[in-house]
Amino acid sequence: IKSYVEKPRPYKLMETGVRTLDTLNPMVEGGTGFIPGPFGAGKTVLQHSISKNADADMIIFAACGERANEVVEMFVEFPELDDPRTGRKLMERTIIICNTSNMPVAAREASVYTAMTIGEYYRNMGLKVLLLADSTSRWAQALREMSNRMEELPGPDAFPMDLPAIVSSFYARAGFVHLRSGETGSITFIGTVSPAGGNLKEPVTESTKKAARCFYALSQARADSKRYPAVDPIDSYSKYLEYPEVIDYLNQNVHPTWVEDVLHAKDLLLRGREAQEQINILGDDGVPLSYHDKYWKSEMMDRVILQQDGFDAVDSSTPMPRQKFMLELILDICAKDFVFESYDEVMPYFVKLINICKQMNYVEFDSDKFKGYEEELHKAVDERSAK
Ligand SMILES: Nc1ncnc2c1ncn2[C@@H]1O[C@H](COP(=O)(O)OP(=O)(O)OP(=O)(O)O)[C@@H](O)[C@H]1O
Ligand SMILES: [Mg+2]
Structure with a gap:
């Protein structure tokens, strides 16, 4: 059932406090983006800093197939953090869905959907939800494992044939909506992708690139020279910067030019x-x-x-x-x-x-x-x- 009246194009800037995103390649409320990057380039650190500072009412973090110690770090760190918006603890408005690399694959496939469904629940209450998933490559690998076991016809790199469709229908669930109550709500989704060997031509990155509107490419060279956050300013883009409504919003709310x-x-x-x-x-x-x-x-x-x-x-x-x-x-x-x-x-x-x-x-x-x-x-x- 459709729980909202309409889903217009998003236009409001979603502040994250990270300059290389907000200034150069802004994310919008209800927008989608992804962070591809080789191992150790800083995907997790970047997502954590977005989650700590972002201008959202609810933060949902799906730790999908990542190392257990990173997830433990979140559980230890977040209850300590003060929330600049409410003055209480950040943990009070954070939900962590945890499926580390040693947990079952079927649950891993389900974990990102669980996160999205919880996000939709809060969006329907008129809240601004920020959904983060680290990493969607592990989710795609879980899809692959499941589809292979069910003896489905394999597509490129043995991922399911309909991987692009699965990815884009998932990304399409994010968005800015007008609810029946007259309020608005949004789910902003930012996922990470860890392409093996930093190869951006592999199926998961390619399908995600088609579905997501912002592309925050982490570069190994920048990470190696300790230029953090390693988002490459030239390869990365935000398609929202081309939307006339976003341009108007930014020029009105940040600075006329x-x-x-x-x-x-x-x-x-x-x-x-x-x-x-x-x-x-x-x-x-x-x-x-x-x-x-x-x-x-x-x-x-x-x-x-x-x-x-x-x-x-x-x-x-x-x-x-x-x-x-x-x-x-x-x-x-x-x-x-x-x-x-x-x-x-x-x-x-x-x-x-x-x-x-x-x-x-x-x-x-x-x-x-x-x-x-x-x-x-x-x-x-x-x-x-x-x-
Ligand atoms: N913004 C930053 N400021 C300072 N150091 C950083 C920053 N981002 C990353 N680093 C350093 O890089 C290391 C690796 O970062 P991170 O764990 O986020 O990588 P990753 O891309 O998630 O790796 P993996 O693919 O293995 O999950 C961090 O432990 C930290 O030392
Ligand atoms: Mg990581």
């Missing part, structure tokens, strides 16, 4: 990567000075906005006004022309600016210390900017 600024920031990152590739091929003095400038401006964006310490009390969660402030600040600096005599002046200068910005990230927003760093930053920028 927000979406334009975000696209500009993405462009800076891409230009920076291109410059870096050229520098690597041609050598530091084989490229024009402007390449170093471009590269270091993108580094600044990367280190100040994208990288975030998931374990720091202040930095682990950034509210939207603060994200807006920092993005505008960095974009302003990137728009300036700096005067350098030679390429070896570029790096030390930008490292200095980056360090001041990082200090800002670690202190309370708008505190005296924060303002002190801001002043220091403006002074350093003025020193070198072309008049």
Whole structure:
């Protein structure tokens, strides 16, 4: 039975406190997304930080076929955490569905459906539900094992033939709805996928990519160089950024030119990567000075906005006004022309600016210390900017 009147396209921003998601590739209330990443790239840590800081009434976490110690960690950690929204314990509005790797396969197949059904129950009460599943690859493997035992015809990699249909009908259960009571409710779903060998062409990743609207690709290279969260800013995308209703919502609620600024920031990152590739091929003095400038401006964006310490009390969660402030600040600096005599002046200068910005990230927003760093930053920028 359909328990809601209609299911329009979602449009409201769902804050997660994670800058690389909220600023660059926003998730919306009732949206779907997935996090593919090789082993140890930080999928679980990212999902945990989303679950701790997200702007949701209920959090449902399906631990599906993952290591028991990680799940135990959740059970130990969550009851300790304070909920910034209510001032009580975070555990009071969290549900953990647990099926670790040593538990039966049939239960693993059922665990994500259980989580979704519980989510629908709360959505029908007019609540904002955030559903997380770690990892949906284990769920797909359970589907495979069941279908093989039932001697169904196997599809690619021995997954069931209808894997894409199963995945997309599951993702389709998420969404933003108008209830019969006149209220609204939503289920936002973010799953992780662990493709074997980081191969994004395998069936589970491919089918999920078709079904989910946001793609947060974790990159091994970023994880190896400790650039956490390792979400690749260039490969990742949020299709919601193309929805006119989402663009209107963001421009009205964050900043009048927000979406334009975000696209500009993405462009800076891409230009920076291109410059870096050229520098690597041609050598530091084989490229024009402007390449170093471009590269270091993108580094600044990367280190100040994208990288975030998931374990720091202040930095682990950034509210939207603060994200807006920092993005505008960095974009302003990137728009300036700096005067350098030679390429070896570029790096030390930008490292200095980056360090001041990082200090800002670690202190309370708008505190005296924060303002002190801001002043220091403006002074350093003025020193070198072309008049
Ligand atoms: N945001 C972060 N800040 C600091 N360290 C991090 C962050 N994300 C990940 N790490 C580090 O990377 C390690 C591995 O992360 P995590 O367990 O989330 O990987 P995973 O992708 O879930 O791996 P698996 O596929 O094995 O489940 C963590 O133990 C932590 O040390
Ligand atoms: Mg994990």
